[in-house]
Amino acid sequence: KAGVTQxxxxxxxxxxQQVTLSCSPISGHRSVSWYQQTPGQGLQFLFEYFSxxxxxxxxxPGRFSGRQFSNSRSEMxxxxxxxxxxxxxxxxxxxxxxxxxxxxxTRLTVV
Amino acid sequence: xxLLEQSPQFLSIQExxxxxxxxxxxxxxxxxxxxxxxxxxxxVLLVTxxxxxxxxxxxxxxxxxxxxxxxxxxxxxxxQTGDTGLYLCAGTDNTNAGKSTFGDGTTLTVxx
Numbered sequence: 001k002a003g004v005t006q007x008x009x010x011x012x013x014x015x016x017q018q019v020t021l022s023c024s025p026i027s028g029h030r031s032v033s034w035y036q037q038t039p040g041q042g043l044q045f046l047f048e049y050f051s052x053x054x055x056x057x058x059x060x061p062g063r064f065s066g067r068q069f070s071n072s073r074s075e076m077x078x079x080x081x082x083x084x085x086x087x088x089x090x091x092x093x094x095x096x097x098x099x100x101x102x103x104x105x106t107r108l109t110v111v
Numbered sequence: 112x113x114l115l116e117q118s119p120q121f122l123s124i125q126e127x128x129x130x131x132x133x134x135x136x137x138x139x140x141x142x143x144x145x146x147x148x149x150x151x152x153x154x155v156l157l158v159t160x161x162x163x164x165x166x167x168x169x170x171x172x173x174x175x176x177x178x179x180x181x182x183x184x185x186x187x188x189x190x191q192t193g194d195t196g197l198y199l200c201a202g203t204d205n206t207n208a209g210k211s212t213f214g215d216g217t218t219l220t221v222x223x
């Protein structure tokens with residue numbers, strides 16, 4: 001069974017631009033969560049989607065948004081990029097309330 | 112707000128030594144997961160513990176869930192260089208749609 005797939009793996013963007021990251025969950029998993037990971041801040045929860053609805057949200061500015069499609073695939077968008085947005089963005093999927101399985105992440109560098 | 116505190120934050124040991132990593136909270140969790148993450152990669156699930164007092168063994172790794180389901184420990188016997196990585200614990204709350212709370216992690220370095 002295929003794992004969680006995140007694309008792209010690496011991305012370099014300029015300040016002020018916007019970016020969209022994609023996550024395909026494990027087949028049958030309807031919950032998708034997004035996290036930001038930086039060396040100094042650890043794993044920070046962005047939001048969780050379940051059945052196309054945002055179910056939980058972390059403490060990030062409105063520049064960070066997401067959505068989920070009917071096939072459970074999810075996208076995350078960051079607008080007006082700042083240098084501080086450089087991070088590893090991780091997506092995790094789960095079935096119900098079971099444990100989360102992570103993708104390999106997207107490394108975003110903002111220059 | 113549920114918080115998970117991991118200790119120690121950093122650990123550097125010689126190959127062959129034993130070590131224990133702790134994950135503590137004042138909140139009760141429905142289950143607790145341990146993950147290992149290598150640089151630039153996503154966390155990989157090692158184990159899930161569900162029952163208070165539960166002990167699970169995975170080769171040289173022993174995981175324990177506290178009786179009150181508020182804390183957990185990970186013990187590694189005879190550490191190997193391949194055990195090097197970031198160890199994360201995560202508590203899951205089924206009363207809040209399975210929301211997971213992550214600790215800040217323990218960075219383990221095993222030197223040859």
